[in-house]
Amino acid sequence: MFATDLADDAQLFPLEVWHAEEFLAHIDRGREFIGQFIGFPDRATDLDSARQLLRSNAEKSAADGRRLYGIRVGGTLVGGVLFADFDAAAGNCEVGCWMEPAGTGRGLVTQACRVLIDWAFEVRGMHRVEWHVASGNAKSIAVAERLGLTREGVLRQNHLHRGVRQDTEVWSVLAPEWAAARTA
Template sequence: MFALPLTEDVELRPLEPWRAEEFLAHLDRAREHIRPWVSPSFVATELPSARAVLQRYADRWADDAGGIWGLWWRGTLVGGVMLVSFDVALGVCEVGCWVEPAAQGRGIVAPAVRTIVDWAVRERGIHRVEWRTNARNARSRALAGRLGLRLDGTLRQLYPSPDGRIDLEVWSVLADEWLAPPSAPAPTVH
């Protein structure tokens, strides 16, 4: 019902359980692309499990503990952003994101992430925003860097995977860093 226009073609909307069919159709286009990089429980393959993913996020939203929003590109759900965790008492949250292949490389994810980070920091007083990524996920690392997050460190060989154990990188941005005006270019010395 509510939509936030991000660009002429892209809208950010709540991704609620009633949208499970649309979400599953989108996952059918995204599944193989995102599977190596997201939690297995997110990559639903049937309607009940797709609905369960959205219901989990709806429950987190109701508990003030997370949330999920979809990206609609020219009316089609092509990806989204989420607050994987959200803890106002601690002042810490974790953001995540994904897009299907046709929508990747178009610069539509970054403004959506900025929108939820802005809300978390400015409206909810979150102090530390985290981004956790497989160290092999070059696009995710590049996006974190473009958004102004810094690499805190690497949890080495944290998870087993068919391709060997996974190094997990933890990136973050702190509220004062997020809110700081972009630094002016250094003055030219004549």
């Protein structure tokens, strides 16, 4: 198995089914914080459901679709990034993230997303990477801005999360824009 260093004590790695106990412990530590905008805490409530969530994502990854990656700091899983959607045939994908409080404030999500976006464009030949974020999620919007993504618009009240309709902002970057920014 591989891991990519994000910092001296932080690594990005593929999150797989056999990480279910570690994933559940992470979700339990950050359940309320993560659950403000992300559905994982509502779907991973015990070891069986955590395992099923990871298994479902592993099946999608095997079909060249959705992929999950964990972020460890000092050996402890504190968050992750993902390809929430990956359509190689169309050349489009969506990147996203989640983090428990212990992992915030170090730029790890931004760095991890750069790794995913680089891979999407440079290795897989994708044309467009999207970032979907609840309008109230200021930290995630800040990541999109740091990555140099362009805010395209707002899908008004399109997402029902914990009984509340949320607006979703759509941000994106195109392959030529990413390449130009990386060489600048």
